[in-house]
Structures are given as C-alpha cells and as structure tokens.
Amino acid sequence: MIYTVTLNPSIDYIVRLDQVQVGSVNRMDSDDKFAGGKGINVSRVLKRLDIPNTAAGFIGGFTGKFITDTLADEAIETRFVQVAEDTRINVKIKADQETEINGTGPTVEPAQLEELKAILSSLTAEDTVVFAGSSAKNLGNVIYKDLIALTRQTGAQVVCDFEGQPLIDSLDYQPLLVKPNNHELGAIFGVKLDSLEQIEKYARELLAKGAQNVIISMAGDGALLVTSEGAYFAKPIKGTVKNSVGAGDSMVAGFTGEFVKSKDAVEAFKWGVACGTATTFSDDLATAEFIKETYEKVEVEKR
Incomplete structure (x- = not known):
C-alpha cells in the first residue's frame, strides 16, 4: 500500500x-x-x-x-x-x-x-x-x-x-526517491546550476549520499532522472501552461505508483513526467485520460 x-x-x-486594486473592494470573476x-x-x-x-x-x-x-x-x-x-x-x-x-x-x-x-x-x-x-x-x-x-x-x-x-x-x-527542482538542488549545494551537465553532477551527489533515485524537475526545460544505472533526460512537451500548483506532486505520484508496480525506474520516470506535464496543462490535477494521452508524448533518452 x-x-x-x-x-x-x-x-x-x-x-x-x-486585476487587484489594493485598498479597494475587489469582485472576483x-x-x-x-x-x-x-x-x-x-x-x-x-x-x-x-x-x-x-x-x-x-x-x-x-x-x-x-x-x-x-x-x-x-x-x-x-x-x-x-x-x-x-x-x-x-x-x-x-x-x-x-x-x-x-x-x-x-x-x-x-x-x-x-x-x-x-x-x-x-x-x-x-x-x-x-x-x-x-x-x-x-x-x-x-x-x-x-x-x-x-x-x-x-x-x-x-x-x-x-x-x-x-x-x-x-x-x-x-x-526511494527525492525530487528537488534545479533551483532547490543548487541551493542545497550553494551553487548556481547553469547546464544539464552541472545538474546531473549534483544529482549524483544526492545519489552518493543515499538516495535510490533522484528526479530533478526543470519546469519548461524537461526533467532528469539519475539512478545507479544511469542518467535519463525527459524532453519538455509543448503545451499551454495553465497551472503550476500540484505539478511536482503529480510527478511524484506517477513515479511512485508505477515503481511500486513494476520496479522499473525509467518507466516510472515516464509516468511521472506524464502526470506532472498533464497537470501543468490542466486547470486542476490532471485526469487519468489526459495523463495517458500525455504519456504517449513522453520522450526519454539515456545520457
């Protein structure tokens, strides 16, 4: 469970x-x-x-x-x-x-x-x-x-x-998993991360310190999975951003749910990316139908 x-x-x-008028009565739409x-x-x-x-x-x-x-x-x-x-x-x-x-x-x-x-x-x-x-x-x-x-x-x-x-x-x-974004990863080590190579380097530091799997989310620039077997980059998927709330949580759900079933970190990563992206393109947390539709667009390459 x-x-x-x-x-x-x-x-x-x-x-x-x-628009918000500070100091005045505002009426919501x-x-x-x-x-x-x-x-x-x-x-x-x-x-x-x-x-x-x-x-x-x-x-x-x-x-x-x-x-x-x-x-x-x-x-x-x-x-x-x-x-x-x-x-x-x-x-x-x-x-x-x-x-x-x-x-x-x-x-x-x-x-x-x-x-x-x-x-x-x-x-x-x-x-x-x-x-x-x-x-x-x-x-x-x-x-x-x-x-x-x-x-x-x-x-x-x-x-x-x-x-x-x-x-x-x-x-x-x-x-089993830690999932900082690229800015949070940089803050942990007190560095500014300007490239995918740097992000991978410091993600491996988290792996060396004990994490089994590390996902670094990079908003519109894709996501990176680092495991003991390698590093995998998920290309960003194009769409209209509607919602930033819950996207990272959706990624965690997709990874965890699939990994518990299959024990396949790369497949779990794909589902995580699909869930996170689908929520980003939704008004609320993504529906199952939209997640499955988005999964078909996920492209992951080993680095």
Missing part, C-alpha cells in the same frame, strides 16, 4: 479576477476550492490512476472536514489524526499577477504526534510512504527525520518531496 503523509494540509482557495497539500495531491493523482493509497497526516475543524469529505467523494482512504484547531486555508489570487497568501496551520499536540507515529509504526516492508510538503508550525521540518527513521524501521520505503535540510537529512535513510 502507498501512504501519503501531509503534516500541514490546506484548502486551496483560488480566486480569479482581472470566479473561484474554486480544492483539498490541498502536497501529499493529498499525490493521493488524488494516484487514485485517478486507479492505484490504491491511504492519505494520512493531521486534520482539524470545518476546513479539515472539507478535505476529508473531498477525499471520501473520490474514494480515497484516510487515516488522519484529528487536531483541535482548523486546517489552514491557502488563498491563491490569479489576476494580472499571481499572488499567494498561505495560512500557518494548526498546532499539533504531543499526543497527536504519537498517534501518527503509531500509524507509521504499524507499516510493513510491503508499504511505501510519501512524505511531502511543509510541517505543522510547532513541529518544524526537523520532525521529518524522526518520522522517516520510524517508517524505515518497519522496512517500508520512503519518498521524500521537500527541500533544504530535511531533504539532506532524509538521505541517511536511503529514500
């Missing part, structure tokens, strides 16, 4: 209008509300690919109920730990410029953290856990190291989709 862990989920409230959070996005895409999974993490209040109701409507199993405060709302204003206002999220009490640890402790070597996104405000991202260590003790695999020190710390536990 694939589990996703979202420590600080959200309702993503998307507001559309032509349209709006949408989605169950958000990186791990939740992974769960939703996995389900669209008919891959069973369970979403876990912390949830609370009427906003948390919106998320659990949404996932129930999509037939996604959940094992959330209830917290006292409301799950956060992230506001995304799409006007002549795109602006985001992100909530801080609820406090997680020690007993609630222990509940999540108990869930992770019950897993087996047949399971894979995707840890993604920022942590609850009072736990800090350092909590990931404890949760990953606990999960690996069960024999389960881990996929780590976050940046900075938590990603570096995760390498001690041989994650």
Whole structure:
C-alpha cells in the first residue's frame, strides 16, 4: 500500500479576477476550492490512476472536514489524526499577477504526534510512504527525520518531496526517491546550476549520499532522472501552461505508483513526467485520460 503523509494540509482557495486594486473592494470573476497539500495531491493523482493509497497526516475543524469529505467523494482512504484547531486555508489570487497568501496551520499536540507515529509504526516492508510538503508550525521540518527513521524501521520505503535540510537529512535513510527542482538542488549545494551537465553532477551527489533515485524537475526545460544505472533526460512537451500548483506532486505520484508496480525506474520516470506535464496543462490535477494521452508524448533518452 502507498501512504501519503501531509503534516500541514490546506484548502486551496483560488480566486480569479482581472486585476487587484489594493485598498479597494475587489469582485472576483470566479473561484474554486480544492483539498490541498502536497501529499493529498499525490493521493488524488494516484487514485485517478486507479492505484490504491491511504492519505494520512493531521486534520482539524470545518476546513479539515472539507478535505476529508473531498477525499471520501473520490474514494480515497484516510487515516488522519484529528487536531483541535482548523486546517489552514491557502488563498491563491490569479489576476494580472499571481499572488499567494498561505495560512500557518494548526498546532499539533504531543499526543497527536504519537498517534501518527503509531500509524507509521504499524507499516510493513510491503508499504511505501510519501512524505511531502511543509510541517505543522510547532513541529518544524526537523520532525521529518524522526518520522522517516520510524517508517524505515518497519522496512517500508520512503519518498521524500521537500527541500533544504530535511531533504539532506532524509538521505541517511536511503529514500526511494527525492525530487528537488534545479533551483532547490543548487541551493542545497550553494551553487548556481547553469547546464544539464552541472545538474546531473549534483544529482549524483544526492545519489552518493543515499538516495535510490533522484528526479530533478526543470519546469519548461524537461526533467532528469539519475539512478545507479544511469542518467535519463525527459524532453519538455509543448503545451499551454495553465497551472503550476500540484505539478511536482503529480510527478511524484506517477513515479511512485508505477515503481511500486513494476520496479522499473525509467518507466516510472515516464509516468511521472506524464502526470506532472498533464497537470501543468490542466486547470486542476490532471485526469487519468489526459495523463495517458500525455504519456504517449513522453520522450526519454539515456545520457
């Protein structure tokens, strides 16, 4: 079973209008509300690919109920730990410029953290856990190291989709996949990456430090997979960019879902690229039909 862990989920409230007049009353043209959070996005895409999974993490209040109701409507199993405060709302204003206002999220009490640890402790070597996104405000991202260590003790695999020190710390536990983008990769090593050769060089550093597979996403310039067997470049696919939210999460879902089935990293990479690209060209997370259509356009070459 694939589990996703979202420590600080959200309702993503998307507001559309032509222009924002600061200090005045603004009227929107349209709006949408989605169950958000990186791990939740992974769960939703996995389900669209008919891959069973369970979403876990912390949830609370009427906003948390919106998320659990949404996932129930999509037939996604959940094992959330209830917290006292409301799950956060992230506001995304799409006007002549795109602006985001992100909530801080609820406090997680020690007993609630222990509940999540108990869930992770019950897993087996047949399971894979995707840890993604920022942590609850009072736990800090350092909590990931404890949760990953606990999960690996069960024999389960881990996929780590976050940046900075938590990603570096995760390498001690041989994650199945890490997926920084090219800018995040450069920040880890304190360098500016100007070429594919440089990106591959530093991706191999992550491999040497413990990662089993490394994907570097490069937005409109394609993506790079580095494994112990070689490096593989996915050419960018042309299309109209509609949505940057959830594209990376979709890539993680595509890779993880396929790898768990086939254990073929290159084929999993192709599905990851298809999912990420399809979401980029969609208003929301991509549909299964569009993902499969996009998969046919994926071109991967070994370097």
